[in-house]
Amino acid sequence: MKTLKKRRRVQIILVSAVALVVATGLIGYALQDGINFFRAPSEVMAEPPKPSEVFRIGGLVEEGTLVRGQGEIISFSVTDGGASIPVTYAGVLPDLFEENQGMIGTGSYVDGVFEATEILAKHDETYMxxxxxxxxxxxxxYVEPES
Structure with missing residues (x-):
């Protein structure tokens, strides 16, 4: 016959294990929308994500593709040299955003177009x-920047 002390110890261990599993599940559920994976344009073309998936895409703004002035919508293409993805963005672009410069956008890939909700650009001449x-x-x- 088990003593009361041993039974109490087993109960505490079981309750702790269940609490740990529940806490881990809740944390995972809460972070599910907050984790944005990075993908290059070549990866997006090779394996297009679901339209509901939010991710980050990055590369160089392709020369000759930046179109402004159609209301609030700005469109351009981002490339990594292997593939080019059209991007649309409604909002104000960062001051240092320009063609042939590095950028990262957060958004979704819907019907062959990356719909960005946030655009980040380099913060100085050499950063990428x-x-x-x-x-x-x-x-x-990739070309190394000159010092």
Missing amino acids: PKEVVDALKEQGV
């Missing part, structure tokens, strides 16, 4: 996000 540099190096189009 690590993910963008890696994607450009993988495609063989």
Whole structure:
């Protein structure tokens, strides 16, 4: 016959394990919409994500594709040298946003167009996000900035 002390210890361990599983599940559920994975344009073309999936895309703003002035909608294409993805954005672009410069956008890929909700651009002349540099190096189009 088990003593009361041993029974109480087993109950505490079981309650702790259940609480840990429930807490882990709740944290995972809460973070589900807050995690945005980075994808290069080549990865998006190779394996298009679901329209409901929010992710980050990055690369260089393709020259000659930046179109402003159609109301609030701005459109351009982002490329990593291997593929080009059209992007639309409604809002104010960062001051340093321009063609042939690095950018990262957050949004969804719907009907062949990346619909951005946020656009980030480089913050000085030499900076480019690590993910963008890696994607450009993988495609063989990355050029080291001059010092």
